[in-house]
Amino acid sequence: MRVEQWSFSLGAKPRGFHLVTDEIARKIGDFRGITTGICHIIIQHTSAGLTLNESADPDVRTDFAQIFDRLVPENEPYYVHTLEGSDDMPAHVKSSLVGASVTVPITGGRLNLGTWQGVYLCEHRNRGGSRRIVATAIGE
Amino acid sequence: MRVEQWSFSLGAKPRGFHLVTDEIARKIGDFRGITTGICHIIIQHTSAGLTLNESADPDVRTDFAQIFDRLVPENEPYYVHTLEGSDDMPAHVKSSLVGASVTVPITGGRLNLGTWQGVYLCEHRNRGGSRRIVATAIGE
């Protein structure tokens, strides 16, 4: 049994939902030899998130953005946390709705996702910049 | 320290929220001897999810379905991902709102859930069919 850990950044993305499975897999490589276990991946920010969803049709990610913008609208008159811009407070709530981390099984030395499953970087700020990730693999 | 992994399917369920704690526990059995650790359980699909919630009163699951159908309605005019049916795009978003996986502590060789806590399979498609699960236990 071993634990391995990686810290890296993902390149800046526009506001929206972005498929980053391959970008993350390249950073992690071969899990330094771990073949069976789990991989925990977390984004160290509170106005972006990570989630698992459909990797094939980019239209899904377009609709995600529209739906989340309606679930947590900007400029509600009752917001008190407004100094960082109209996109900031909704970004915090959207981050907690999807969550800051995903955990994926490792099987045969690879992320064991479903056929249509990929990792989304959920960028909720208009200009979020690059985002820091910590990945931790545990297994044997 | 050891890691153990299981891959199995859960039987097809109608659209809605379903208590599957016992169905999953039967598949995993005695954790192959792991008594203290964590168990990560993931659904390998993007139009269904897993969450922990109240295991006693089935009325809670009825209301869950109603509330989620209102949070992410079908047939919004701005949806572009519509080819797979009116239930499909809302199913993807509902999946990310609850998440694809749960992680539960293992204590004394059993899932250490709260008294009223159970695992829900959140089936967001009208006809989702059987659903694939991967469970990974890590501990000693």
Place this chain on the structure above:
Amino acid sequence: MRVEQWSFSLGAKPRGFHLVTDEIARKIGDFRGITTGICHIIIQHTSAGLTLNESADPDVRTDFAQIFDRLVPENEPYYVHTLEGSDDMPAHVKSSLVGASVTVPITGGRLNLGTWQGVYLCEHRNRGGSRRIVATAIGE
């Protein structure tokens, strides 16, 4: 490689979102010597939750409460699970929206959160009382 586990309660909080990073860190202490790995923290209840979000400005937590109360309103005429009070059914759904657990990397013997990231106890009941937590650290 080792696994360590803690079971403890967090003091009763009023309905709302509460920063409990330090309260949890004091209970766990030095991870009993684990310096690299993950820490899984779960709340053993179904009307409260845990999430990671911004630790600096308390206004964020005020807005969280307002937004969640609008996302899942009380007293909807179609609710059938109503016997435990008007705050109960919304509390169950809010719990699944944020989730019952968070997993955080351990690096250098500490929770490796982002600069502005903290753990929120999301108390969705008017009088939730003290809340039971199980924390499990795995690593070396």
